[in-house]
Amino acid sequence: MEPRPIILTVNGRTHQVALKPNVTLLHALRDLGYTDVKNGCEKGDCGACTVLLNGKAVNSCLVLAWQADGAQITTAAGLGTVDHPHPIQEALADSGGIQCGFCTPGIVVAAKALLDRNPDPTEEEIREAISGNLCRCTGYSLIIEGIKAAAARLAGGER
């Protein structure tokens, strides 16, 4: 089981790393310092490790790093920072859709994938889009309100 060099472009920054074949994208990203990608269940149930892989929201715990060789990856931290949050991040915070915060990066990325494809989603479509992301604090209602508010802010011309 020899390491092999692969290229991961994360939030616009290119990394060349030598990894063994059994390393998942989740671990590769966290080892590179992208600890906003959370390690929850490691079996595709919780969505805490959600990233955009070539624009599509996936569980990074279910992708082998070698399978992502050459791919463009976006994490929640790539969408915005504390000083310059993305409207989705801002709206989730304003709505109270964040409590412990562990699910939040995954929710933000899932919401980004939804709004990229569907800028004006119904509540049903929002619920479906985050159905792979578990939150144990909020009961989801305020997350859904936050994503609705984000859609409205984005439609209003912010970013």
Next chain:
Amino acid sequence: MLPEFELLMPRSLPEALEMLAGSAPDVLPIAGGTNLIPDMRGGRYRPGLLLNVAGLPELCAIRREEEWLVIGGGVTIADLLDDPLVAQHAPVLREAARMLASPLVRNRATVAGNLANASPAADTAPPLLVLDAEVELASRGESRRVPLREFFVHVRRTVRRPDELITTIRIPLPPAGSSARFFKVALRNADAIAVVNGAVRVDRDGAGRCQGARIALGAVAPTPIRVPEAEAALEGQWLTPEVIARAARLAAEAARPIDDLRGSAAYRQHVTAVMVRRALAEHGTRNTE
């Protein structure tokens, strides 16, 4: 951390088949990995060698070939939801795709993987069974087509040989007057494994009478099954409430469910009758429109 394994990364289908031939039987193909990776982590599978087929260019298309809808072995569940040919010719498969796992999983999981994994609860199996789908299995220098009905052997066992890959899933275009419905009962509405799932297809003649029917059930037997006894009870009949009730009862009687953490055998049998009845009743309603 996952157990250790080697990973082959072919760049084309011929290269993949060559590598499979050279490594069989101790090799497992991996595409979306949405079943295989948790199963490796949980210890169900300990393959020493995996072969990556995700993204192989030859396997990614959905196309029409004469009277067939042909779905490539690398097509994801999300691809099914976006594809106009699937919406037009196999809407029942689209319904199932929408209920399979979560959007995150659907972006990686493939139709071929859902079949090859051979879970009794595979959501794409019942619709593909009622559509008379065939699985195309290719190995170095040859390929064969197997009706999906003969593909599943037992829980997590299929007729696929270790040197074979599912290259396409082929669906004969249903005739005019054919319609089908998918159903799924699970512990919640999204991202859940079926307690019972199934599909019901009714082909009507010009007058609206049922010429032929197909009913497939999942999670009630070691493999997804067709229930010919129930189908026969619909053939040549008007779908009256009595005819529908009888077919639903026969479908439930054909089910051989087990008790597990998602539901008891008795519940599964009961809910099978309810869901088959409802799915058929929807056909009945549409008949009279």
